[in-house]
Amino acid sequence: MDHEIRAEYDEGVLPHEDTPVKLWHMCRVGATTAMCGRQLAPAAATLPPETWSTPKAEPFCFLCGAHYLREQP
Structure with a gap:
């Protein structure tokens, strides 16, 4: 299964290239x-x-890290 890492931002903050990331999460490719x-x-x-x-x-x-590790062969 393909994955990507997606950023979480502070509540109410819109994503922009210079917006600080609050936390990174693992997602399926294309999923939110x-x-x-x-x-x-x-x-x-x-x-x-x-x-x-x-x-x-x-x-x-x-x-997310724990779930991701469980999926790895």
């Missing part, structure tokens, strides 16, 4: 619902799944 169940903005920044567990994808949702 994170693996932890949080709804994310369709225009939120995304990162490839290879950046998970790197400084670029910090801070990261621990629940």
